[in-house]
Amino acid sequence: MFFKQSKTAKIIFFLVAILVTSVGSAFAAVNLQPIQAFLNRSVTFVVKGERWQPKDASGQPLTAIQYNGSNYLPVxxxxxxxxxxIDYDSATQTIYIGGKPGVKTPLFAMPIEIDNIYxxxxxxxxxxxVNGKQFQQVLKIDQxxxxxxxxDRKYKRLVLDAAVISPGExxxxxxxxxxxxxxxxxxxxxxxxHTVSPEDRMKTMIFNVEGLEKIKIHVQSPNLNPYIYARILDTSYFDNGESSATDSPSVK
Structure with a gap:
């Protein structure tokens, strides 16, 4: 009895293996096309004025591939x-260069530097x-x-939610x-x-940060008033959304 079950299991496994191989072969036949290309070891690279050596994930040097008169590198x-x-979605075979649209990175998930005094x-x-609404965490700036x-140039926008609380005026x-x-x-x-007023309650401001490695957000009163009681809220985030004319600041 055990032998028959084992034999049946082997047959089923064999059939599944054939099916997977067939599907993979069909996919390759439709989407993969063989070409004749060459490793072009004579090509060197200069990025922003400095010599650069492309490497793979394990740190091994990569060589440009020449095909039909053009040189190619792994993206x-x-x-x-x-x-x-850069991101790769294996399910859809999609390579995202410049970040996935719609993906948001919360403000407090980012590397933040503050002086812990002001x-x-x-x-x-x-x-x-803050103004009648409870948040998990905030940046408190009273002066x-x-x-x-x-x-690291990973984002296009900073969507910043902020407020001025009592007794800020x-x-x-x-x-x-x-x-x-x-x-x-x-x-x-x-x-x-951007400017936030006490009357705004909570305001969303959109900053264009595309191409920037590191940014500073300076917060103060335009009239250098000593106490401002500003709060930056944990609903703020970075993303790769496209800025447009419709991306005007909003009041919540």
Whole structure:
């Protein structure tokens, strides 16, 4: 009896193996086409003025492939050299260069640098109650302060939710700066600025951060009032959504 069950199992397994092989062969026949190409070891690469050697996931050097007069490189190696996010969806056989659309990275999931004097990160429920709504955590800025985020050019937008709470009575400016080590003089240039008023309750601001490695958000009163009582909320996020004319700030 055991022999018959074992034999039946082997037959079923054999049939499944044939089916999988047949499906794989059919897929290959339709979607894969053999070509004649050459490894072109004479090609060298310079990225942003510096010599660059493409490597695979294990760190082994890669060589350009020449086909029909053009040189080709694995897209992942090139994307990583240019600091462009890349994802692969095996189910749909789709390569996403520049990040998957619609994917959001929460603000507090990002590397954040704060001074912990003028800016503090808190989960205290008494401090995360903002204008009648409870949040999990917030950045608390009662006077003025700077918040730094490391992006590595992975995102296009910062969607920032903020509010001014009681006893704050002044407008508060949120200014975007390029904080990369190579920013040079541009580090002092305001790239974008939005204003939140106490009357706004909670406001969504959209900053264009495409191509930036590191950013600074500077928060202060435009009239240099000493106390502003601003809050940056945990509903804020980074994404790769396309900025457009319809992406105007909204009040919640």
């Amino acid at each position: 992942r190696a090139l994307a990583e050299a240019l600091k462009v996010p 800016v503090t990160q808190t989960k205290d429920t008494a401090e995360t109650m 003025y302060g700077d918040v730094y985020f490391t992006l 002044h407008d508060v400016e949120f200014s975007l700066y390029n904080a990369a080590s190579m920013a040079g003089n541009t580090a002092e240039t305001v790239l974008e600025k």
